[in-house]
Amino acid sequence: MLARSEGRVEISFKHDGEVSCLKHLYQSGCGRVRFPSVDNTRFPEAVLINTSGGLTGGDNMSFDVVLHEKAELTVTGQAAEKIYKSIGPDVVVRARLKVEEDAYLEWLPQETILFDRARLNRVNKIELTKNSKVLAVEATILGRSAHGETVSDANLVDGWEIRRDGKLVWYDRFRFDGNMEDVLKRPALMDGATAFATLIVAASDTTKYLEIARKAEQNVSSRMGSTSLDDDLTIIRFLDNDPQALRKNLVYVIQKLRKKLIGVELPMPAVWEI
Secondary structure (H helix, E strand, O other): OOOOOEEEEEEEEEEEOOEEEEEEEEEEEOEEEEOOOOOOOOOOEEEEEEOOOOEOOOOEEEEEEEEOOOOEEEEEEOOOEEEOEOOOOOEEEEEEEEEOOOOEEEEEOOOEEEOOOEEEEEEEEEEEOOOOEEEEEEEEEEOOHHHOOOOOEEEEEEEEEEEEOOEEEEEEEEEEEEEHHHHHHOOOOOOOOOEEEEEEEEOOOHHHHHHHHHHHHHHOOOEEEEEEEOOOEEEEEEEEOOHHHHHHHHHHHHHHHHHHHHOOOOOOOHHHHO
8 A cells, every 4th residue: 555645734834913923833744834933013924835846646735724803924935846656546635614703814835737648626715703804826737847747637627615704705616637648728717827826815805916917917917807796705716838927927916905905015925036
């Protein structure tokens, strides 16, 4: 029987005076988290680490993040997560993000890279209250083009479930399976792109965030589309053939949105610059 990697990280933050501070921490297996020093102490950072160096079939990672009332936190990843070839079972990645009243969470992991014959099942579940806010992204790259890698066969299930005060406000499942040449050609699916991302703003008055996204669209090279649901959710999709261009454009739009969300300019987490 092949050895499997399993990792779990649990963190919660509370608001204490003018800053947010760690309340609970648990880490096990290949899951680790570090809290680097930041210039603006109002917005601490948590950097998730997979010590196994990558994931393959049967591996399991789970992340549980809770922000208590008025807490603020940016969660990111040390590096791009690599999903290697599987000989059968899926890699399973689960994130549960709970954001209480007047709290603000940024979920900004770096890209996930799928290798040929990789299998990934990933779901992010977000629980919000009336006045909590979230900025969240997931970006996926099919192979490392700089290394001449292509993905001819892969399986991906990528999902979001967002609830506010217990009510489901968005449920999304993106899936492809099998012959990637066929998948990539479909105009309604990938339309030839090999890198894609979903960026979400969960906050009231979506009109202003949708306006920011659509103005930003004029200054990015990636194909980009934005929409809003009710007055609670803004969803932005990106497609590109160039992973570096996708990353650059993602950072540009994230920075525009977070300035509106928090009212100050912050640099991206330092790990994004490495």
